[in-house]
């Protein structure tokens with residue numbers, strides 16, 4: 181195993197990163213979340229107990245692993261407190277080995293309200309967890325950072341200014357009455373802060389001075405990256421490898437010997453609005469959604485589903501300089517007589533092999549498919565690569581040839597032991 185490993189989403193999120201990070205983080209001393217917030221939902225099943233991690237890095241579930249919530253995250257302190265309590269109630273003590281950045285921004289109750297208001301106009305289909313407005317406040321230089329909570333006067337002044345601003349937007353732009361009881365802030369922010377207070381440090385310094393092995397856990401996915409994704413139908417952080425340096429507070433030099441793997445599903449899903457060239461509909465979609473259990477871990481929303489899009493996957497390979505792909509949910513395609521794979525887009529008579537920046541092209545292009553034969557055997561729970569059906573192997577080879585990097589590992593079911601390495605992870 182490398183000393184620095186990055187695992188991130190190579191599609192629109194929900195690729196199954198939770199299980200992969202859980203599995204690989206066993207070999208690491210520290211695990212780090214560095215962007216996003218409680219919009220994420222990484223599901224892990226350990227000894228039959230299900231955990232859905234929203235803010236915490238999944239690796240912290242291992243008794244020896246130290247968890248870090250780094251500065252690039254926006255943290256809903258109440259949600260974090262509840263997440264910790266929920267895990268501890270299952271018998272896994274974690275609070276004493278968690279560090280939270282004093283530079284991370286706090287998701288305030290009024291950010292969630294704004295998320296709802298903006299959503300009415302924008303239709304991005306956000307998770308309504310206040311993520312976009314928190315980042316908006318950060319970049320307006322009006323955000324509240326975790327460090328501000330140590331000084332009551334500073335905190336109260338900032339809250340007061342923020343509330344005035346939100347009131348103006350709510351009433352003048354959206355015509356909605358806005359009132360917030362400050363006792364609510366006490367319950368949602370101040371009390372949870374008191375609970376978490378001892379765990380707050382300069383996490384960038386901690387990581388810099390710490391020569392241990394570290395796993396970095398990306399949330400969402402490359403196609404939801406604020407710069408490299410399907411803007412404006414994206415999240416509000418750099419959810420590709422581009423977010424590593426600013427999200428952790430570590431120089432890009434720190435990551436020069438890091439190994440970066442992208443997690444991708446054998447097909448494709450997305451939640452919320454935005455272009456999805458290979459989306460399928462009707463009965464065909466229903467079948468894939470049911471077979472894959474494609475319902476959101478955070479919101480429970482049914483996910484949109486479609487065929488694997490290699491134009492988009494290659495984009496993720498290039499943006500992140502991926503060392504390889506970890507492919508999940510291949511078993512969902514078991515029994516399909518034929519499998520389609522998108523190898524290009526066609527728009528107004530032009531063929532696109534590079535993922536376009538233009539929303540117009542992405543929304544109106546037609547996918548160009550190759551049709552590959554399916555396989556009749558089962559890949560569910562497969563742990564012996566020699567048992568992989570020949571056509572499943574051909575499917576993997578087709579993907580590798582197109583994207584130019586190897587598939588290093590296959591996840592073949594939700595349980596910890598359901599995986600197989602195709603190559604050594606180095």
Ligand code: IMP
Nearest residue numbers: 193194219220305306307414415451452
């Ligand atoms: P936000 O991150 O809540 O602002 O939502 C922006 C977009 O990102 C919406 O389309 C969400 O559905 C999507 N999104 C955010 N987090 C996740 C995730 O963890 N998995 C999949 N989609 C996500």
